[in-house]
Amino acid sequence: MRKRIAALALALAMVLSLAACGGDNSSKQPGGDKKDDGQGSDKVYRIAMVTDSSITDGSWGTVTYNAMVDAATERGWQYECADAIAQSAYYDTFASYCDQGFDIVYAPGNQYTDAILEVAKEYPDVVFAQLNGSMGTPEKAENGNVMVMFPDSHEIGWTAGILAGLMTQTNTVAFIGAIELDTTQGKYAGFKESAEYVGKQEGKSVTVLDPVYSGDFNASDKGIEFAKALMDQGADVFFGDAGAVDSGARQAIDEHNTAAGKVEVYDIAQPADLLGQNECIICSQVTDNSSLVSMCMESVENGTFEGGAVYGTMGNGVLSAGKISDLVPKEIQDKYNAYLEQVKAGTFMK
Template sequence: MTKAAALLLAGSLALAACASDEEGGDTATGNGGASGDLKIGLAYDEAGRGDKSFNDSAYAGAEAAIDEFGGEVQEVSPNEDGSNRAELLSNLAEQGYNPVIAVGFAYDEVLGEVAPQFPDTVFAQVDGSNADGAKGDNVTGLVFAEEEGSFLAGVAAALKSETGQVGFVGGVESPLIEKFQAGFEAGARAAKPDIVINSQYISPAGDFSGFSDPAKGQIVAQSMFDAGADIVYHAAGGSGTGVFQAAAASGGRAIGVDSDQYQTVEDPALQAVIMTSMLKRVDNAVQAFISDYVDGNVEGATDVLNDLSTEGVGLSDSGGFITDIKGDLDQYRQQIVDGEIEVPTSL
């Protein structure tokens, strides 16, 4: 069994706990406050911690590692335009944090510049491949088969839709988020070939505000509900709250992303519309990477893939909304794992 699979249940508990933490703290210590030698640097994606999704999941993984090994984690977030990402990584390395984990594909370019300057620091990037070693021999990519989990989300949406129309809201138009869209659309059409799918993005390529603008997320999703969709899936980070708000206002349903958002949202009215979430176990991947670092088992210039076979992606069943279609979902999941279904990664 992989470390990611073994950490699945523990990661769920850690993520639920971190969602209730207060925002604004820069350092957390585990083991009852005892600090060991482990110093983890965590550089967040757009929106930072508190997004109830992607960044929170990364923090949950780091927090779980601190609980296990002791030490501390230093959290940093980019400025509004993201122009200080390189500075954030450099500062963490200069201050002795090791490993340093960059959260999100937006660190692609700057990590390739910074990592070679600190050859004694071990870096990892969530959603950033380094299989070719272009970012340096000291960088490990933590990558996911988002398309596989999104395929199951598409199956669930199509099978549960009463109007025969569903929607997808992407945060920022990019190859990564298109993997979510491609998988979702493929899954929906596999389950119901005549399904109508409306897919839109909050912001264009290069504009990362689409991950942290709930108001625009609500506008985009509302247009889909108004046009006849009754279920909308989002891959939009913190903007997903707006998708949930649109679903609640329209009497529709939504599918969350990254974490089990049924468990992380605080508003009962929003919780009630979250049919399921596409779990992207960033928490497991981060915790497993740190565990490998502690054990001295990290290999740079490589990728660690998290997919359905490792339970690195999947669907949540909180609330019981998809219990009646579990058999169908299990069948599709097994076909993907067995290679009988090849899920597209692009449109």
């Protein structure tokens, strides 16, 4: 009996120590600003992020978390985040934040659509902001409380594909994805058509290898093996949409370049400017997710929120290209910038 009690106490101690580890559950309050909601009361607005990525993955998770933090800091909102959430826990995590009275629940990815629609039905007073969702999602929300922030995945692909088409020496470029999401497919489609188009303009026939999928955003080891295998196929410019998998791919590319004694295989990063993180990165496709989140926050503050979709394009400045590495010759940089101007003007490939 004494042993049973001791075993139980040990289990309890471990659980409680974990709770202590989790400790800081209080909302982060960057400015602690309070807003006048028009009814004379000072309201502190709160936003919570739910993601299946780790916010320390140095890629998608980190970038989308920082987007929320930047927007919250700018607008004086409190923020919370639950990361590395399993698919089976999406619904409960969303509902938990709703129960806590958060004004906006923010989810970066198309994979949350079903859970969002379910919870949005039950919590009509909470706004759901989904980054990279599907276009039809807001219409499916019965209470009209879902906003989809939609960086144009095709244009994201173009930004990378144009540079890939210009830089490839082997005329073979590759794309690594994690999960076959609509947005990932859109990025691949844009990457493929722009790389082939630009290659043709440059008098070369560029082959864009079929996309490969790791099945998991955190599998950096798979990124290493995918990159090695794709380099065996002759790929010399990479683009990806796979979180930590992209980090693994860059590691393999850097190792290849070190062995070759020169940088001959390149990577184009996304969705923040990651130039300098790895030697192989020649440029980044940058999405200003912060401004999209901020737009949603503003509409909640003003009481003008209506749901629907907000689009991010090169034209409205949400999408852009990051700094270009010195590994890209000046002549190619100029051509690249000229192509980007065409994208902004809506004349690319027309």
